[in-house]
Amino acid sequence: MEFTELADYSIPAGILTEWLPCAAEDAWRQDPRPASYIHEAHLRRSADPRTGQGRESWLGTAFEIAGPLDPEVFGRALQRWIDRHEPLRSQATFASKGNPGSALIRRTAPPGKVAVRRVQHDPADSATIRTLLHSLYDDYTTPQLWPAYVFATLTHESAHSHGESGGQSERDADRAFTVFFGADHSIIDGYSIVLVAHEITALYEEERTGRPADLFPVGSYIDFGASERANASDLDVNHEAVRIWRTTLQESGGVIPEFPLPIGRRTTRTSPQARLSERWFDSEDATRFSERCRDADAGFFSGVLACFAQATTDLTDAGHFRTVVPSHTRTGPMWAGSLGWFVGLRPIDLNLGGSPGFVTLASRSARELHRTRASARIPFDRVAELLGVPIRPRFLVSYMDVRFVPMAAQWPETNARALRSRSYTHDVYVWINRTPEGINVSARFPDNPEATTNVPRFLERVRLLMDRLNTSGPWAPDLEHAGLPATGQ
Numbered sequence: 001m002e003f004t005e006l007a008d009y010s011i012p013a014g015i016l017t018e019w020l021p022c023a024a025e026d027a028w029r030q031d032p033r034p035a036s037y038i039h040e041a042h043l044r045r046s047a048d049p050r051t052g053q054g055r056e057s058w059l060g061t062a063f064e065i066a067g068p069l070d071p072e073v074f075g076r077a078l079q080r081w082i083d084r085h086e087p088l089r090s091q092a093t094f095a096s097k098g099n100p101g102s103a104l105i106r107r108t109a110p111p112g113k114v115a116v117r118r119v120q121h122d123p124a125d126s127a128t129i130r131t132l133l134h135s136l137y138d139d140y141t142t143p144q145l146w147p148a149y150v151f152a153t154l155t156h157e158s159a160h161s162h163g164e165s166g167g168q169s170e171r172d173a174d175r176a177f178t179v180f181f182g183a184d185h186s187i188i189d190g191y192s193i194v195l196v197a198h199e200i201t202a203l204y205e206e207e208r209t210g211r212p213a214d215l216f217p218v219g220s221y222i223d224f225g226a227s228e229r230a231n232a233s234d235l236d237v238n239h240e241a242v243r244i245w246r247t248t249l250q251e252s253g254g255v256i257p258e259f260p261l262p263i264g265r266r267t268t269r270t271s272p273q274a275r276l277s278e279r280w281f282d283s284e285d286a287t288r289f290s291e292r293c294r295d296a297d298a299g300f301f302s303g304v305l306a307c308f309a310q311a312t313t314d315l316t317d318a319g320h321f322r323t324v325v326p327s328h329t330r331t332g333p334m335w336a337g338s339l340g341w342f343v344g345l346r347p348i349d350l351n352l353g354g355s356p357g358f359v360t361l362a363s364r365s366a367r368e369l370h371r372t373r374a375s376a377r378i379p380f381d382r383v384a385e386l387l388g389v390p391i392r393p394r395f396l397v398s399y400m401d402v403r404f405v406p407m408a409a410q411w412p413e414t415n416a417r418a419l420r421s422r423s424y425t426h427d428v429y430v431w432i433n434r435t436p437e438g439i440n441v442s443a444r445f446p447d448n449p450e451a452t453t454n455v456p457r458f459l460e461r462v463r464l465l466m467d468r469l470n471t472s473g474p475w476a477p478d479l480e481h482a483g484l485p486a487t488g489q
Contacts, residue, residue, distance in 0.1 A: 001061075001194050001402060001411050002440045003418040003431050004277045006133060009062055010415070011126045011178075012156045017071070018119040018136060019078055019151035021088070027113035031106040035092040036225025037232065037379035038341050039186045040104060043092065046143050047100035058141035059190065060182035063197040063416035065204060069155050069177040075116050077203040078151060083111040084199070085339040086220035087187040091146035108222070116151070129154060137182040137421065149183035182419065185341060187221070190400060190431070191328060192339045193418045198407035199337075201414075219332075221340025228329075232382045241378035242386050244371075248322075248347035249389060257322035257347060259395040259428040260312045261458055263451035272422040274447040276456060280463050281439040281470075288470045289439075296474060298362035301325075301399040302369060304432060304466070306361035308397060309350045310475075311461040321350040324393040325369075327376035344376035345393065358474040394427045401434045409436050420444075428455055 035043065046057065082088045089109040096102035121132065133152060140150035155177045181196055202213035235242065248257070281289065293303035309321035329342045350364050375383070384391040402408060410416075423429075423444050428451070430443045441463075445455040468475055 001405075001408070001416055001418050001433070001435055002277060002279075003190070003420060003433060003442050005275060005422065006060070006062075006130065006137065006419050008275075008277065009417050009419065011130050011133070011154065013123070013125045014129065014154050014156040015123050016121045016129050016132055017069075017153045017155075018121075019075070019153065020117045020119065020140070021078075021082060021114050021147040021149070021151075022117050023089075023109050023114045027109045028107040029110065031090065031108040031222075033106060033222050033226040034229050035104050035106070036221070036228055036341065037381040038343065039092065039225060041381040042186045042341075043094075043104065043143055044100045047094070047098075057143070057185045058137055058182045058421040059185055059188050059193050060137060060180065060419035060421075061193050061196045061417065062178060062180050062419060063201070063411075064176040064178050064414045065201055066176050066414075067208075068175045069153055070208060071118060073207045074153065074204055075118065076207045077200060078116045079114065080203050080207075081200055082114045082116075084215070084218065086222055087339050088147070088149060089114050090222055091148075093144065106222075123157070133180060141182050141184045141421075143184045143186045148187060149181070152180040154178040154180070176414075178415070182421075183339075187341070188339050189328075189341045189343050190398070190418065191330075191342070191402070194400075194402050194405050194408075195337055195339075197411070197414065197416045198405070201407065216337055217334070218337045218339075219334035221335075221338050221342070224335060224338070224340060224342070228379060232379055235378065235382060235386065237386050239378065239386075240374040242383050244375040245347060245380075245383050245391065246387060248349060249387070251320075251349065252322055254389075256391060256394050257324055257349075259445075259455070259458075260316050260318055260321065261454035263426070263428060263446050263454060264448040266426045271447055272424060273444040274452050274455075275442070275444045276459075277440070277442040278463075279438060280441050280466065283436060283438045285467075285470055286434055286438045289466055292469050292473065293362060296359045296362045298366045299369075300401070300434070301432075302362050302365035303358075303469070304399060304462075305348065305350065305365040305369075305397070306358055307462045307465040307469070309352060309361050309365070310358070310465050311458055313352050314461055315458060319352055321348075321352060323348050323395050323397045326396065326398050327373075329377065344378070345380045345391065346372040346376040348372065348397075357476045358469060393429070396427070396429045398429070398431045399433075400431075403434060403436050411435070412437065430459065 090106060092104045092106045094100060094102045095105050136150055136152060141148055179200060199215060202215060205211055206213040290300050293300050312318055312321040324345050324347055326343050326345055329344045330336055335342060348368050350368060380391045426446050428445045433440045443455060443459060445451045
């Protein structure tokens with residue numbers, strides 16, 4: 001599934017319907033379970049105007065369901081999905097309203113207490129619908145309010161242009177409607193979002209046809225967060241995860257790793273970041289790259305990081321390649337299908353000395369991923385508390401293999417996409433996703449002349465290195481004689 005922004009998703013003309021979760025005041029119960037470390041930190045940062053991080057921070061998805069929309073059936077499917085995932089029925093807020101320094105309190109509604117209200121708009125063109133969706137996502141995914149998520153459906157204009165007569169015709173059977181979902185990052189992560197299309201489609205079809213959805217039971221992220229907090233409460237500065245981050249900060253001059261090339265000066269300007277989204281490999285090329293990595297006794301992501309490291313050597317005089325990579329914290333089968341922010345961070349530091357080739361760099365990457373695995377298991381906001389230094393990624397490289405997610409093979413035909421909100425930070429984030437179709441790469445970076453030149457330039461070098469590995473095998477240190485274009489350095 002390609003990760004992109006709503007602005008890049010194809011939206012036809014039609015009728016947009018909002019599906020807004022609601023619950024009576026007496027449905028809520030006081031809940032003693034604390035927020036996870038990452039959830040609490042997100043709430044405090046987004047509520048504090050001094051951090052500059054109060055803008056949109058949502059993830060979402062869009063996908064099509066075959067056949068005409070049956071509103072009553074779809075409403076029941078949404079209610080069942082909300083009952084399935086407890087974070088959609090819970091809210092953590094500040095004990096002192098509007099004071100991000102106060103304690104957090106939680107309220108949770110039991111299953112069956114959240115209804116979904118339907119608001120239908122008039123027929124509109126695609127530009128108007130896109131504007132409505134942007135406003136809907138931005139307004140309803142605020143972490144300080146419940147619900148911090150929203151649904152919408154779009155019945156396409158072609159579905160209304162032939163009239164509504166009698167029974168269902170063959171043309172009716174060919175119709176599809178688009179489902180949009182968005183949620184604040186505090187209750188959903190990148191892996192969670194690729195599960196949504198399958199689950200909602202399966203529940204809708206069960207309600208419509210009686211065919212069992214066969215969804216596996218899931219645990220509650222609220223339970224996960226409470227357990228995580230309890231387990232991390234006794235950590236001290238001598239824990240391995242803290243030592244890893246302390247060493248990273250010491251060796252990188254006291255700052256979180258930054259992008260290897262210049263990306264302009266940090267400013268207070270709050271304009272949306274620039275972005276790119278590209279297909280680098282098809283499935284056959286992705287398999288070949290994986291085989292090349294395996295021949296070097298390294299995993300797929302280790303091979304990717306080796307190419308990032310070599311690009312750093314080619315384009316800079318740096319002696320190290322440094323970045324931060326996210327890792328999931330879904331440690332058991334009960335969390336596999338849960339909605340939540342199951343993400344840890346680990347710093348990566350690859351020594352570029354000795355003019356290494358691919359095999360050496362891939363081996364170093366594999367060892368580094370193994371060395372830093374403990375740092376991904378401990379909440380990085382807890383580590384930041386112990387070190388007294390905020391840990392906010394400035395250069396992040398993410399890798400997800402989602403080939404085996406339910407319904408992944410149908411993503412192209414259902415026009416399924418993962419969506420991200422606009423971003424306003426002076427950071428560089430790169431997402432590499434392996435899907436049944438191949439390798440998709442997307443990135444966000446500052447919208448200034450230096451960054452919009454250097455980030456695509458760097459990523460193109462990485463792509464060339466990956467492609468060179470596929471076509472000619474492991475490259476040696478002297479790439480200028482291995483058929484790659486000169487760097488110009």
